[in-house]
Amino acid sequence: MDSRINLHDVTLDGSDTITIGMGTDRIITLDPGNYRDRDTETVIRNIFDALFTRTWDGEVVLEIAESWETPDPQTYVVKIRDGVKFHNGQILTVDDVVFTFERVLAENGIGGMTSPRKGLLGPLTSVEKVDEKTVKFNLETPFPVFLQALCHFQIVPKAYIEEVGDEGFAAKPIGTGPYKLVEAKLDEQVVLERFDDYYGGSPDIPPIGPASIKRAIFRMMPDPATRVASLKAGEIQIADKLPPDMAKSLQGDAAIQVKSVPGTRVYAIELCLTKPPFDDVRVRKALNYAIDWDAILNSIYEGHGERLATAFLPSGFGFNPDLKPYEYNPEKAVELLREAGIQAELTK
The missing domain is CATH 3.40.190.10 (Periplasmic binding protein-like II)
Known part of the structure; x- marks a missing residue:
């Protein structure tokens, strides 16, 4: 917000x-x-x-x-x-x-x-x-x-x-x-x-x-x-x-109005692209597939957030609505890590 x-x-x-x-x-x-x-x-x-x-x-x-x-x-x-x-x-x-x-x-x-x-x-x-x-x-x-x-x-x-x-x-x-x-x-x-x-x-x-x-x-x-x-x-x-x-x-209090508006900040994980393992694009892609971002948004932020596919805000200059965020796909993450030479397997 x-x-x-x-x-x-x-x-x-x-x-x-x-x-x-x-x-x-x-x-x-x-x-x-x-x-x-x-x-x-x-x-x-x-x-x-x-x-x-x-x-x-x-x-x-x-x-x-x-x-x-x-x-x-x-x-x-x-x-x-x-x-x-x-x-x-x-x-x-x-x-x-x-x-x-x-x-x-x-x-x-x-x-x-x-x-x-x-x-x-x-x-x-x-x-x-x-x-x-x-x-x-x-x-x-x-x-x-x-x-x-x-x-x-x-x-x-x-x-x-x-x-x-x-x-x-x-x-x-x-x-x-x-x-x-x-x-x-x-x-x-x-x-x-x-x-x-x-x-x-x-x-x-x-x-x-x-x-x-x-x-x-x-x-x-x-x-x-x-x-x-x-x-x-x-x-x-x-x-x-x-x-x-x-x-x-507070939403049940008749004397209080709860309002939420789109924020102006983008939160992201910044990676070092010049050193292993994140110098390999397959590892970077695997990280995106491995994290359940929707679960984080819904459990921690109570749905008050929006996933983005770029560093640009939907209301900002340069935003491309055709780009979509990565889906949650841990199997795909494991596959990419193995292709990159990293031993990985799914755990519960």
Whole structure:
């Protein structure tokens, strides 16, 4: 299940505050250029917006960007919206966009360290201001998923960061997202308040305009049993990342809605292909035939998972629906291992 929670389109009956029980003991930072962590992303994406974002089924749509074009496979030209405000009232400009990406690309560019998000930009070499509305991205080689990559880079305020520094920005960040920071203790809770001058977000993801809920509290609650107990007691309104058995136990509670959505992570076993025995393709195939993946999904994950035949998500770029996962066939696994010169037999 996807751990990101976007509160812009959430509504509550009878309350203007929502509390989310996070399945972690802390988030890493509130600087969108300095993390690679899904729980951190959950909070950051409610404070900051990017040029582009994605719908729940993976479609890339405009957010701060107004339009885009690619005159050649190594160049992307993006125009930004007018009137997008940061939480301090300053208007977002192309200079902020250029600064955001140069900060990530630069060696030792954030507090003397290189951004852990730099690799997500692939072959991006430079970012240029074309005019007051337009920015150009220059790539060393074609990168078909570049727009998807841009969804992961929230725009930060150049002037404010130059004034307070990277450390000051991480302590008191301002973005253009639907919520602004009130207070933060990263190992306890982060409190956000609705930004009433919010430009509205993506035109393709309703509702357009400020968030419905006035106040949001992200509370660090690493123990799933504690999250469940707090949910039942009404102390929190959302408990994320519950183990499948706990989520199943809540389905009979009329006061609680249990929701499951497709995740954005692919889990796989990585093998060394240059050393025996996995340098032999027959051994690798045998491993696929030998494991009953459906049994694992049904017994451990209560069916909350999907087998894949590739490293690509069904909602992602490059997914081929014609490829099918290996069937469970231990007899075939033994046959392949023997062909590879490995003694093998079935056991019960």
